[in-house]
Each structure stands twice: as C-alpha cells, then as structure tokens.
Amino acid sequence: MPEVFFREAQAADVPSIQPLVHHAYRGDRARQGWSHEADLLDAARIDEAALHEAVxxxxxxILLAERDGELIGCVQVTDKGNGLAYLGMLTVQADLxxxxxxxxxxxxxETLARIRYAATRMEMTVxxxxxxxxEWYQRRGYVLTGETRPFPATDPRFGIPRRSDLAFVVLVKSLASQP
Structure with a gap:
C-alpha cells in the first residue's frame, strides 16, 4: 500500500467522511469488505450533522487516513474522562x-487518546x-468486559435494524503500558 498520511478532520472534511463511513458499513458497497453491518442495519451509519458536532x-x-490525497479511512476518539477514551467509527474503505x-x-x-486525553484505557462497543x-478487536488487545448495552433501535440516527435482537458488547484495552 502506498504511503498513508493521518490528520485530524476539520469541518470542511465532513462531506467526504459521511459517504466513506456509510459505504464501509451499510449497503451493497459495504459487502466488498469483510467488516460491515449491511445485513443487520439499513439507513445511514452517521449523518453530516453528527459529524459536524464531533469535529x-x-x-x-476524528482522525483521517489519506493516500494520494484520497480519504480511505477514519476513526473517532472521544474523551470520556477519568482516564477513559472511547474508540468509535473505525472505518476503512470497503475495497481496501x-x-x-x-x-x-x-x-x-490509541496514541492520540494517551497524549491528548491522558487516557489509560480505551473502550469500544460492537x-x-x-x-x-x-475477534479481530480481541487480537488487537481488546478484552470483552461481560457488559452489554442496548442498541438504540428506536433512534433512526443509528440505523434501522433488520432484526430485533441487536445489542452491543463492551470491549476495553489498557493503554497504560503502551509506548
């Protein structure tokens, strides 16, 4: 893969981020990749208003990954306080x-969470x-906590469920001993 550059998203990037995330998670284009929600949820993964709020x-x-000037991936890090950061919206263009x-x-x-938010652990929900x-996240050092959280099935901002039993598992990773 040619060189990839990482940078923080700005408001002007939002119109490019939204379709990247949507096509990696939902719809037929998402099926080009191995990691998608196309069989579980319909509708947009995130809208531009939510992205503007995050930025x-x-x-x-929101960290962006670009190659040859093209947006090919992103990830969101949220400071939850007390040494906890949340990793979300990990996105890689489906065909990559x-x-x-x-x-x-x-x-x-993880580096950003440690440096900017003084995080000692990173949490995510899947x-x-x-x-x-x-399993892929577990191979990256994330551990299931045993906690589950309800999926917001009645909030269309998160998508329209194709089944009624969706829920989140919580995974966490210690960042304290990371270089």
Missing amino acids: ADPAQT QDQGLGRRLIAEA IVQRGELI
Whole structure:
C-alpha cells in the first residue's frame, strides 16, 4: 500500500467522511469488505450533522487516513474522562479492508487518546452479532468486559435494524503500558 498520511478532520472534511463511513458499513458497497453491518442495519451509519458536532467538540477527534490525497479511512476518539477514551467509527474503505489500515488507525487513535486525553484505557462497543469483528478487536488487545448495552433501535440516527435482537458488547484495552 502506498504511503498513508493521518490528520485530524476539520469541518470542511465532513462531506467526504459521511459517504466513506456509510459505504464501509451499510449497503451493497459495504459487502466488498469483510467488516460491515449491511445485513443487520439499513439507513445511514452517521449523518453530516453528527459529524459536524464531533469535529467541533474538543472532547472528540476524528482522525483521517489519506493516500494520494484520497480519504480511505477514519476513526473517532472521544474523551470520556477519568482516564477513559472511547474508540468509535473505525472505518476503512470497503475495497481496501484486510490490508492493515485498520490496525494503523487503531494505533494512531490509541496514541492520540494517551497524549491528548491522558487516557489509560480505551473502550469500544460492537454489535454482538458481529462475531468476526469482535475477534479481530480481541487480537488487537481488546478484552470483552461481560457488559452489554442496548442498541438504540428506536433512534433512526443509528440505523434501522433488520432484526430485533441487536445489542452491543463492551470491549476495553489498557493503554497504560503502551509506548
């Protein structure tokens, strides 16, 4: 893979971020990759309003991955306070998945969480039915906590469920001993 550059998203990037995230998670284009929600949820993964809120919020950072000037991935880090950061919206362009970019985005996100937000641990939630993705995160050092959280099935901002049993599992990773 040619050189990838990472930078923080700005408001002007939002119109490019939204379709990248949507096509990596939902719809037929998402099926080009191994990690998608196309069989679980319909509708947009995130809207531009939510992305603008995240970019403007000092407790949140969206990191972008670009190659040859093209946006190919992103990840969101949110400061939850008390040494906890939340990793979300990990996105790799569907046809580029399984080339190591997801690992690199996680590493960048963890470094940012430690330095900017003084995080000693990173948390994430994953839809319980996404077993292959949960295993992938476990191979990256994330551990299932045993906690589950309800999926906001009645809030269309998160998508329209194709099944009624969606829920999140919570995973966490210690960042304290990371270099």
